[in-house]
Every structure is written in structure tokens, then in C-alpha cells.
Amino acid sequence: MxxxxxxxxxxxxxxxxxxxxxxxxxxxxxxxxxxxxxxxxxxxxxxxxxxxxxxxxxxxxxxxxxxxxxxxxxxxxxxxxxxxxxxxxxxxxxxxxxxxxxxxxxxxxxxxxxxxxxxxxxxxxxxxxxxxxxxxxxxxxxxxxxxxxxxxxxxxxxxxxxxxxxxxxxxxxxxxxxxxxxxxxxxxxxxxxxxxxxxxxxxxxxxxxxxxxxxxxxxxxxxxxxxxxxxxxxxxxxxxxxxxxxxxxxxxxxxxxxxxxxxxxxxxxxxxxxxxxxxxxxxxxxxxxxxxxxxxxxxxxxxxxxxxxxxxxxxxxxxxxxxxxxxxxxxxxxxxxxxxxxxxxxxxxxxxxxxxxxxxxxxxxxxxxxNGGLLLQNLRMPDFRDYGVEMKRGQLGSGDTLVLGKFIRDIIKANIEQRNFRIFGPDETLSNKLDFVFEATDRQWEAPVIDTDDFLKKEGRVMEMLSEHQCEGWLEGYLLTGRHGLFNCYEAFIHIIDSMFNQHAKWLKVTSHLPWRRKIASLNILLASHVWRQDHNGFTHQDPGFLDVVMNKKASVVRVYLPPDANCLLSVMDHCFRSRQYVNVTVAGKHPAPQWLSMDEAVVHCTKGIGIWPWASNDKDVEPDVVMACAGDVPTLETLAAVSILREHLPELKVRVVNVVDLMKLQPETEHPHGLNTKDFDTLFTEDKPVIFAFHGYPWLIHRLTYKRNNHVNFHVRGYKEEGTITTPFDMTVLNEMDRYHLVMDTLDRLPQLKNKTAYLKQEMQDKLIIHKNYIRKEGMDMPEIRNWKWEVLES
Incomplete structure (x- = not known):
């Protein structure tokens, strides 16, 4: 007024x-x-x-x-x-x-x-x-x-x-x-x-x-x-x-x-x-x-x-x-x-x-x-490529969301005058490692402030209240009146707004068919502190099931992204902030994690949404014996660790690594606009070879997305099986049988042509699991070979 x-x-x-x-x-x-x-x-x-x-x-x-x-x-x-x-x-x-x-x-x-x-x-x-x-x-x-x-x-x-x-x-x-x-x-x-x-x-x-x-x-x-x-x-x-x-x-x-x-x-x-x-x-x-x-x-x-x-x-x-x-x-x-x-x-x-x-x-x-789309202005966006991480493949980075924070910081700076971008979250912006945003802004806060408070001002671009309902509702109202924003949240507790997400997705579906309603900025949800790195908080904080909720909505409205590293996360979020009339859900880790792709590689990979990683595969010009697929940062890490074991012990085995960033790519093109046609899907996953799929969420979601595919019978998915506790990061994957050792054994079990060649390797993997369990119970941390593992496979 x-x-x-x-x-x-x-x-x-x-x-x-x-x-x-x-x-x-x-x-x-x-x-x-x-x-x-x-x-x-x-x-x-x-x-x-x-x-x-x-x-x-x-x-x-x-x-x-x-x-x-x-x-x-x-x-x-x-x-x-x-x-x-x-x-x-x-x-x-x-x-x-x-x-x-x-x-x-x-x-x-x-x-x-x-x-x-x-x-x-x-x-x-x-x-x-x-x-x-x-x-x-x-x-x-x-x-x-x-x-x-x-x-x-x-x-x-x-x-x-x-x-x-x-x-x-x-x-x-x-x-x-x-x-x-x-x-x-x-x-x-x-x-x-x-x-x-x-x-x-x-x-x-x-x-x-x-x-x-x-x-x-x-x-x-x-x-x-x-x-x-x-x-x-x-x-x-x-x-x-x-x-x-x-x-x-x-x-x-x-x-x-x-x-x-x-x-x-x-x-x-x-x-x-x-x-x-x-x-x-x-x-x-x-x-x-x-x-x-x-x-x-x-x-x-x-x-x-x-x-x-x-x-x-x-x-x-x-x-x-x-x-x-x-x-x-x-x-x-x-x-x-x-x-x-x-x-x-x-x-x-x-x-x-x-x-x-x-x-x-x-x-x-x-x-x-x-009718907020009438008032919507494009965000002024810095070039996300300028924030990319350049390092040796597989080298440990600082944390994907920490890298993203610099990009978002500069989005805030670029749009200060327009006043049309805010971050919303339930007291988790720092916990989710978006620390750098506070170099550009503060939390908006009208109550009293004392000397020991941090980042509280009467005017700020960050809105935090320990109520997921309020953060989601504020952001929805902000978007519906023609602005842009981001909701960052712990993955396990995004479920609190399940029905709010449902209602907003329904709103988008209906308004997409009303010509007088103008498109609004997408609802962007960033899920960090995710299931595979909530070892310290335990079972209550371990739940990737929001992805299943999202997948129930109309294909024209929802998008799910699982970037495997920081460069891919930057590419994905740039796309999400520029998009209209979607709910974009992105899952990313905040802890130090390996960097797999250069920025140029990440742009190509994320643009496609799915693809073979040639540098991790050795099946060029021949039929693979097995396809090792992965979606999510920790599943990607465990898949590549499993590939390194297979290629060391069975160098004659032809392995293809397929990484999925855009989860909707797995659906047929008749089910989702991002879906792969049958020919392209079969080209990636073959028509008859075993596919060992390490997935961030509940395994049945991958089966649901691929059940119409020619090779679905050969898909063997490892993911979260509702096994969790306060433990070590690697043990979370072991409890759910998505670790490198289980992935190797699963691969060996699907390759009868190897016959007796696998006996010693399989026994070694079983022994590793026993050694791992005893080690963490004694030392309270993962084994050095897990903590210090590096990608050292010869790139083919």
C-alpha cells in the first residue's frame, strides 16, 4: 500500500x-x-x-x-x-x-x-x-x-x-x-x-x-x-x-x-x-x-x-x-x-x-x-559455468550444495533491485550448506535481535521458520503472484508438505489448460541432508520417499533430478530457475563428495538427462556383458567403486556405466515428455543384458518407471529398503545392500557365463562385509579403504 x-x-x-x-x-x-x-x-x-x-x-x-x-x-x-x-x-x-x-x-x-x-x-x-x-x-x-x-x-x-x-x-x-x-x-x-x-x-x-x-x-x-x-x-x-x-x-x-x-x-x-x-x-x-x-x-x-x-x-x-x-x-x-x-x-x-x-x-x-504470470520477469542469471569445479576425475570436492551456494548468492545479488527472488527453508539453509548466500543477504526477521544472532535483518532474501508448511505456503504465494524462489529442506521432512505439493501440482495442471492464466515460475525444491548421508541422525532422518509422491502427479507438471556431482547440480539448477509451470525436485548432497564430470561434460550430460559414461565403461564397439546404472550421488559413487573392483578382477568383463540425472528419462515417451523412445532406451540398456541399477530412493520406483521396457525383466535395482540407524555413511549403503560389495556380488550372480571364475571374488566381497561390520563397531568410522577410495580405473 x-x-x-x-x-x-x-x-x-x-x-x-x-x-x-x-x-x-x-x-x-x-x-x-x-x-x-x-x-x-x-x-x-x-x-x-x-x-x-x-x-x-x-x-x-x-x-x-x-x-x-x-x-x-x-x-x-x-x-x-x-x-x-x-x-x-x-x-x-x-x-x-x-x-x-x-x-x-x-x-x-x-x-x-x-x-x-x-x-x-x-x-x-x-x-x-x-x-x-x-x-x-x-x-x-x-x-x-x-x-x-x-x-x-x-x-x-x-x-x-x-x-x-x-x-x-x-x-x-x-x-x-x-x-x-x-x-x-x-x-x-x-x-x-x-x-x-x-x-x-x-x-x-x-x-x-x-x-x-x-x-x-x-x-x-x-x-x-x-x-x-x-x-x-x-x-x-x-x-x-x-x-x-x-x-x-x-x-x-x-x-x-x-x-x-x-x-x-x-x-x-x-x-x-x-x-x-x-x-x-x-x-x-x-x-x-x-x-x-x-x-x-x-x-x-x-x-x-x-x-x-x-x-x-x-x-x-x-x-x-x-x-x-x-x-x-x-x-x-x-x-x-x-x-x-x-x-x-x-x-x-x-x-x-x-x-x-x-x-x-x-x-x-x-x-x-x-494471475502472477502477467507480472513475471525473467531472473537475471549469472553464467552457472563460472562456478564449476575443475579437478581430477573422482577427486573429493567440498560438497555439492556448498558449490551451489555461490551460484545462488550471485542470483540474489543480480536480482536485488527487482526484488523477485527469495530462498525459503525451515532453519536449514546453513545446515544444507548454502552458506554463501549469506554473503549477499540476511534472513528477514521483524522480531527483536540480540548481539549473538547471525544474519537477522528487517530486510532479507532468506525466509526461515521451523515449519515446512509455512515455507512451502509462502513460496507458493510468492510464485503465484509472479516471483521466483527456492525451497530447501531436509529430504526426510519434505513429506510434511506432501499434500501441499499435491495441491500446487494440481493447480499447475489445471491452469496449464486455461489460456487466460499466464505461466508462473516453477516451484523449485532442493532436497539435501539426504537419506544416504543422515547416518549421524539415524532412522528418523532417513527417507527418500518424496520422489514416489512426486511421481504420482501428472507428467506435464513434475520433474525429478538426481545430479551426481556439483557441476551437474549447477547445470540442473540453472535449468530449473529458468523453467515455468513445473514442480522441479532436485536431490543433492551437502558433504564432500567426488567430482565426476568437467563442466563441459556436465552440461552435455544434464542436457540429455541420461547417458553412458565412456570413461567408466570398457564396452565400446562391443556388446556389454552387464550394464551398471546409477541415479543419485551416493549410488553413483558405489556403482563406480563396484565397477573398479570388477574391472580389476575381471578385466575381460565388458561393463557399461549409465548415469541417470533426469529420472523421467526412464519412462516411455508416451508417458512423459522427457521419456526415451524404445529404440534409444534399448540402445542404452540393451534388450537382454543384466542391468544392475543403484538408485537413490526406494527400488520399486525404478521398476514402476521401466516395467513396460523390453529389458525390464533383467533390471535388478538396489536402493533404500527402509533399513537405517545411527551408523557410518558407508554402512547405510551396506544395510540397504546398495554398497559396492553387494553390487559386485549382484553382478556376478547375473552372469552365468563366468561360471566358476567368480567364486574367489564373491567370497572376497562377503569377507569385506564382515570386516567392515567389525571395523565400524570397534572404531566408529568407516574403513580407510572406503574413506580414502579414489577412482583410479584406466579410462578406455
């Missing part, structure tokens, strides 16, 4: 304006009921009949009238104060409210010209709602003005703050349902006010919609009493205002005065912060709206209380098509809004009511921030 001069007035509305606001609210309520029930006779120009009723009644009425009430009052202050505002609907199952309001303001018909501003347009608007071939009943991507899918509850406030970061002129009005407020992510999200910079960021105005009930139970916040409720939000650091009642005209007057007051306080906070950069963290205003669930709907149906009760949650009148009494109640309910006073002869909202809505881009349904 700009700090330009605003004349804030808080006097009562005139009777004329009050009546118009109430009429607009009635129109929104009428459209909401019509969407749930009608597919014909949208303006009741004839008596309501059973054939006008939809065969299947779906939708949520309970939250809808309260959201209609909020929307019309936000329209008033947007227009009065020339505000830049978007609307986030936490109880997004109240889809009729937002769809109806976006239609009334005119945006809906501009986006969907077939839903015109006339009686026929109203009929189509009603029919399409929760109807085959139509739109969902939630506030979905199809709804203009939305950045928040209302199907799953808990993330509205996180999304709202993400939208506000680096958006100093934007106010995000976030309606939080009192059922939603019981979720863990939402309860934690109230703390986001400790991260909002009043100078460089926008404003979040939470409106807690306290209507008392969830689907079948009262809500906690509705039953704890006013004093406890106020203390709760004071404790969170907010300044709560309560508005309560059920008389429409009184509530309109109260809400109008309160919103004027709130805008005045927001203006004062912004102006004070601009004058005094060291001002104390402000107490931002929030509103608690107490109104009946299903307000203005039927009081009773079949003798049961509806308004102000949980029975108003979904469809209050269940059977108007076959029950005459229900049909009469529905007709009375619809006519109680007096549609004949609201719409002209053509079925368009009366012009005097149209004037209440903002115009152009000030309409919440048409605000560019709610």
Missing part, C-alpha cells in the same frame, strides 16, 4: 449507500443460491418448478453469505481509497461466493464471454457450477482472482503472506474459516507477522470468519469466549477487532466503519515505518467477523434448525425436485433476495449497483497479482 495521502473517514454510511450495499449483498447471495440449485429459470421469471432444479445438488452454503458480505465491503474500500487488493478465500469450499462476486463485478464475463451479463449468461453461470463439464464447487484455478485452491484447508494465510512479500503496494485480504483455523498450518501461520517488513512488503489483512460450525461440529474458536479469543490473537501479535451480529443493516454499518478504521491504521503503520526504519514491529490489525452460519438462508427445514447451525454447511434444502414443501421453501428463499429489484429486464445487475464495484484492474477478480 502506497503511503500517499489518504483521507480516512469513519462516519456512518448514508442511508442510500447503506441500502445499495445491502442490495449488492443480496444479489451476491441470490447468485450463490442459484449456483447450488438452478439450471433453468435463473431470475424466477416464472414460478419455480422441479424441472428447473439440478438433478445433483452440490456446494457449500454455510460460509458463502459471510464471504459475500466481506467481498462487497472490500469493494467499497478499494474504490474509496484506490487500493490494490486481492482476496484469498480460506474456506474456499464457499465457491459460489467468489464466483458470484467476480461475475457481478464483470470480470467473469470478460474472461469467459459465453457467461454473459444477461439472463442467458446467468443461466449458464448457474448450470456450470459443480456440474459435469462445468466448474468445481470450490474457489478453483478456473475462478478469476484466485491464487488459492479451496479444496484443502490450512494454507490460506501462508499463501497470503507469500503474496505480500516484496509487494509493498498490495493488500491481501485473507478470509480464514473458523474450521480451517483448527489446522496446524493455519494455527502456525499467524506468526507470519514476525516476518513482514512494513516498508518493503505489502499488507495481509486477516478476517477470521467465525460462523460457529464445521461440517458437523462446533468450531473451537467459536466456543472459547471473547476474552480468551482476543488474548489468543494479542498473543500472536495482532490487534484484533470483533464485529458481531445478524441484523444486516447494523452489520453493514459496523463493517464499513471498522474497515475505514483498519485502513487508517495500516496507512499509519506504513508511514511510520517509512520514516523510522528501526521502528518496533507493528501490531497489524485483524478482523474477527461473527455471523450466523448460513446467514439469510432458511431458518428451519423439516423441523431442524438450519441458519446458525452446522446443517447450513452444505446444501440446506435437500430435495426440492421431488418434495413440494422443499420446493416452496427454496422458492421463498430465492425470492427473499428480491431479484426483480436487483437485475434489469435483460438480466444484468442494475447500473446503480454496478457502480459499487471497482473498475478495471482494481477489481479483485482482475487484479494482475492473482
Amino acid at each position: 502506497e503511503t500517499k495521502s489518504l483521507e480516512i473517514t469513519t462516519e456512518n454510511l448514508s442511508e442510500d449507500l447503506l441500502n445499495k450495499i445491502n442490495a449488492y449483498w443480496r444479489a451476491a447471495n441470490y447468485l450463490s443460491v442459484g449456483q447450488i440449485y438452478l439450471h433453468e429459470n435463473p431470475l424466477l421469471r416464472e414460478p419455480l418448478k422441479p424441472e428447473h432444479i439440478k438433478k445433483m445438488l452440490l456446494g457449500h452454503w454455510g460460509t458463502t453469505p459471510g464471504q459475500n458480505f466481506i467481498y462487497v465491503h472490500l469493494n467499497r474500500i478499494i474504490k474509496k481509497y484506490d487500493l490494490d487488493m486481492i482476496y484469498v478465500s480460506g474456506p474456499g469450499h464457499g465457491g459460489p461466493a467468489i464466483v458470484g462476486n467476480v461475475y457481478l463485478e464483470g470480470t467473469y464475463s470478460e474472461v469467459y464471454p459465453n457467461i454473459s451479463q444477461d439472463e442467458e449468461g446467468l443461466r449458464k453461470l448457474f448450470k456450470q457450477f459443480s456440474f459435469p463439464g462445468g466448474i468445481p464447487s470450490h474457489v478453483s484455478p478456473e475462478c478469476p482472482g484466485s491464487i488459492h485452491e479451496g479444496g484443502e484447508l490450512g494454507y490460506s494465510l501462508s499463501h497470503a503472506f507469500g503474496a505480500a512479500f516484496d509487494n509493498p503496494n498490495l493488500i491481501v485480504s485473507c478470509v480464514v474459516g473458523d474450521g480451517e483455523a483448527e489446522t496446524g498450518p493455519l494455527a502456525t501461520a499467524w506468526h507470519s507477522n514476525k516476518f513482514l517488513n512494513p516498508v518493503t512488503d505489502g499488507v495481509v489483512l486477516p478476517i477470521l470468519h467465525l460462523n460457529g460450525y464445521k461440517i458437523a461440529n462446533p468450531t473451537i474458536l467459536a466456543r472459547i469466549g471473547d476474552e480468551e479469543l482476543e488474548q489468543l490473537f494479542l498473543g500472536y501479535g495482532w490487534k484484533p477487532y470483533v464485529i458481531e451480529g445478524d441484523d444486516p443493516m447494523e452489520m453493514h454499518q459496523q463493517m464499513a466503519i471498522l474497515l475505514d478504521k483498519v485502513i487508517g491504521e495500516i496507512k499509519a503503520i506504513k508511514e511510520n515505518a517509512a520514516k523510522d526504519k528501526n521502528a518496533a514491529r507493528p501490531k497489524w490489525p485483524m478482523i474477527i467477523l461473527k455471523s450466523p452460519k448460513g446467514w439469510t438462508g432458511p431458518k428451519f427445514v423439516d423441523g431442524k434448525k438450519i441458519e446458525g447451525n452446522f446443517l447450513a454447511h452444505q446444501v440446506p434444502i435437500k430435495d426440492p425436485a421431488t418434495n413440494p414443501e422443499h420446493l416452496k421453501q427454496l422458492a421463498d428463499w430465492l425470492r427473499s433476495y428480491k431479484p426483480e429489484e436487483l437485475f434489469d429486464n435483460n438480466g444484468r445487475l442494475n447500473s446503480e449497483l454496478q457502480e459499487l464495484a471497482p473498475s478495471g484492474k482494481h477489481r479483485m477478480g482482475d487484479n494482475p497479482n492473482a
Whole structure:
């Protein structure tokens, strides 16, 4: 919100304006009921009949009238104060409210010209709602003005703050349902006010919609009493205002005065912060709206209380098509809004009511921030090649993510002026070895700072809160409003946001087919501190299963990368930061690890996503006896160590090494756009030779990706088998039988042509495993031959 001069007035509305606001609210309520029930006779120009009723009644009425009430009052202050505002609907199952309001303001018909501003347009608007071939009943991507899918509850406030970061002129009005407020992510999200910079960021105005009930139970916040409720939000650091009642005209007057007051306080906070950069963290205003669930709907149906009760949650009148009494109640309910006073002869909202809505881009349904691709600017990117590691093949590097940190540091520097790139993570940016980013920025933090704190400033590009939900939600809101970012997290705990990832992936899938929605920057997730190097933290920190979750999503949306070294990681992340409309998941190690490819080699390899490593293979111009495949940094290390043993002891054995960076390459091209065609796949993996595959994650994922391939029967995958504990790094691979010794034995078992030649080598591998176990139990560390192993095979 700009700090330009605003004349804030808080006097009562005139009777004329009050009546118009109430009429607009009635129109929104009428459209909401019509969407749930009608597919014909949208303006009741004839008596309501059973054939006008939809065969299947779906939708949520309970939250809808309260959201209609909020929307019309936000329209008033947007227009009065020339505000830049978007609307986030936490109880997004109240889809009729937002769809109806976006239609009334005119945006809906501009986006969907077939839903015109006339009686026929109203009929189509009603029919399409929760109807085959139509739109969902939630506030979905199809709804203009939305950045928040209302199907799953808990993330509205996180999304709202993400939208506000680096958006100093934007106010995000976030309606939080009192059922939603019981979720863990939402309860934690109230703390986001400790991260909002009043100078460089926008404003979040939470409106807690306290209507008392969830689907079948009262809500906690509705039953704890006013004093406890106020203390709760004071404790969170907010300044709560309560508005309560059920008389429409009184509530309109109260809400109008309160919103004027709130805008005045927001203006004062912004102006004070601009004058005094060291001002104390402000107490931002929030509103608690107490109104009946299903307000203005039927009081009773079949003798049961509806308004102000949980029975108003979904469809209050269940059977108007076959029950005459229900049909009469529905007709009375619809006519109680007096549609004949609201719409002209053509079925368009009366012009005097149209004037209440903002115009152009000030309409919440048409605000560019709610269609973030319209605002998206390309990142200014340094050349990732300049950060490459040049060393002898197989030489131990400093750690892949440590190298990446320099690249990201300079991305931050290059985009400081644009203010469109942030890093998000749950207190793990340093732990994941992205240390160098703090040479360019700090963590943003609005709470007090003491002398012993590091990297905490009122303005920073790093957002850290020990809540994966908040980090993911903030980043999603940031991306959806046209910016770029990175979420870094421990691999085992990314599962906390499994369903958030699901919802965002669904959003991307749907919006990809909406021509008016512009593509947004990809959601980039970097998983470090991964399963194979969590030996010190133990079993709780060892889980690579997020990859399986990701692979369930639509192929057009998700990408998974497993770079084997630092140069490959740089190449992959450069690609991810430049991409649009994907979820990119990259797994990388943070501990010192071997460097396998020069930068030039890495660029070629990562561009292909999969390939033979000729320098590690010895099958050129002949058929290989075995294909040694690997995906992931530790699996690559163990595979090459196994290859070195095989080539030392069985030099006549023809071994091909195939490394996979882009996991989707394993799928057929018919299943994923990155997938290899059959000919290319068979060229790499052969049609009949054994493939010993060392994989970063659960082995069955590779089988799932390759089960249609000609040679799938010969794929033998080693990966994580849910065996873990506090142990040594190498022992983690041994416990899961993905170590070099098991890989060698597995290879020998698949090569019957070797016959008795393998007996001594196999016994040596078995002996090594025993020696290893005894050594680590005595010394507490891996054997020197493991710790000091180097790639010394003669390159062919």
C-alpha cells in the first residue's frame, strides 16, 4: 500500500449507500443460491418448478453469505481509497461466493464471454457450477482472482503472506474459516507477522470468519469466549477487532466503519515505518467477523434448525425436485433476495449497483497479482559455468550444495533491485550448506535481535521458520503472484508438505489448460541432508520417499533430478530457475563428495538427462556383458567403486556405466515428455543384458518407471529398503545392500557365463562385509579403504 495521502473517514454510511450495499449483498447471495440449485429459470421469471432444479445438488452454503458480505465491503474500500487488493478465500469450499462476486463485478464475463451479463449468461453461470463439464464447487484455478485452491484447508494465510512479500503496494485480504483455523498450518501461520517488513512488503489483512460450525461440529474458536479469543490473537501479535451480529443493516454499518478504521491504521503503520526504519514491529490489525452460519438462508427445514447451525454447511434444502414443501421453501428463499429489484429486464445487475464495484484492474477478480504470470520477469542469471569445479576425475570436492551456494548468492545479488527472488527453508539453509548466500543477504526477521544472532535483518532474501508448511505456503504465494524462489529442506521432512505439493501440482495442471492464466515460475525444491548421508541422525532422518509422491502427479507438471556431482547440480539448477509451470525436485548432497564430470561434460550430460559414461565403461564397439546404472550421488559413487573392483578382477568383463540425472528419462515417451523412445532406451540398456541399477530412493520406483521396457525383466535395482540407524555413511549403503560389495556380488550372480571364475571374488566381497561390520563397531568410522577410495580405473 502506497503511503500517499489518504483521507480516512469513519462516519456512518448514508442511508442510500447503506441500502445499495445491502442490495449488492443480496444479489451476491441470490447468485450463490442459484449456483447450488438452478439450471433453468435463473431470475424466477416464472414460478419455480422441479424441472428447473439440478438433478445433483452440490456446494457449500454455510460460509458463502459471510464471504459475500466481506467481498462487497472490500469493494467499497478499494474504490474509496484506490487500493490494490486481492482476496484469498480460506474456506474456499464457499465457491459460489467468489464466483458470484467476480461475475457481478464483470470480470467473469470478460474472461469467459459465453457467461454473459444477461439472463442467458446467468443461466449458464448457474448450470456450470459443480456440474459435469462445468466448474468445481470450490474457489478453483478456473475462478478469476484466485491464487488459492479451496479444496484443502490450512494454507490460506501462508499463501497470503507469500503474496505480500516484496509487494509493498498490495493488500491481501485473507478470509480464514473458523474450521480451517483448527489446522496446524493455519494455527502456525499467524506468526507470519514476525516476518513482514512494513516498508518493503505489502499488507495481509486477516478476517477470521467465525460462523460457529464445521461440517458437523462446533468450531473451537467459536466456543472459547471473547476474552480468551482476543488474548489468543494479542498473543500472536495482532490487534484484533470483533464485529458481531445478524441484523444486516447494523452489520453493514459496523463493517464499513471498522474497515475505514483498519485502513487508517495500516496507512499509519506504513508511514511510520517509512520514516523510522528501526521502528518496533507493528501490531497489524485483524478482523474477527461473527455471523450466523448460513446467514439469510432458511431458518428451519423439516423441523431442524438450519441458519446458525452446522446443517447450513452444505446444501440446506435437500430435495426440492421431488418434495413440494422443499420446493416452496427454496422458492421463498430465492425470492427473499428480491431479484426483480436487483437485475434489469435483460438480466444484468442494475447500473446503480454496478457502480459499487471497482473498475478495471482494481477489481479483485482482475487484479494482475492473482494471475502472477502477467507480472513475471525473467531472473537475471549469472553464467552457472563460472562456478564449476575443475579437478581430477573422482577427486573429493567440498560438497555439492556448498558449490551451489555461490551460484545462488550471485542470483540474489543480480536480482536485488527487482526484488523477485527469495530462498525459503525451515532453519536449514546453513545446515544444507548454502552458506554463501549469506554473503549477499540476511534472513528477514521483524522480531527483536540480540548481539549473538547471525544474519537477522528487517530486510532479507532468506525466509526461515521451523515449519515446512509455512515455507512451502509462502513460496507458493510468492510464485503465484509472479516471483521466483527456492525451497530447501531436509529430504526426510519434505513429506510434511506432501499434500501441499499435491495441491500446487494440481493447480499447475489445471491452469496449464486455461489460456487466460499466464505461466508462473516453477516451484523449485532442493532436497539435501539426504537419506544416504543422515547416518549421524539415524532412522528418523532417513527417507527418500518424496520422489514416489512426486511421481504420482501428472507428467506435464513434475520433474525429478538426481545430479551426481556439483557441476551437474549447477547445470540442473540453472535449468530449473529458468523453467515455468513445473514442480522441479532436485536431490543433492551437502558433504564432500567426488567430482565426476568437467563442466563441459556436465552440461552435455544434464542436457540429455541420461547417458553412458565412456570413461567408466570398457564396452565400446562391443556388446556389454552387464550394464551398471546409477541415479543419485551416493549410488553413483558405489556403482563406480563396484565397477573398479570388477574391472580389476575381471578385466575381460565388458561393463557399461549409465548415469541417470533426469529420472523421467526412464519412462516411455508416451508417458512423459522427457521419456526415451524404445529404440534409444534399448540402445542404452540393451534388450537382454543384466542391468544392475543403484538408485537413490526406494527400488520399486525404478521398476514402476521401466516395467513396460523390453529389458525390464533383467533390471535388478538396489536402493533404500527402509533399513537405517545411527551408523557410518558407508554402512547405510551396506544395510540397504546398495554398497559396492553387494553390487559386485549382484553382478556376478547375473552372469552365468563366468561360471566358476567368480567364486574367489564373491567370497572376497562377503569377507569385506564382515570386516567392515567389525571395523565400524570397534572404531566408529568407516574403513580407510572406503574413506580414502579414489577412482583410479584406466579410462578406455
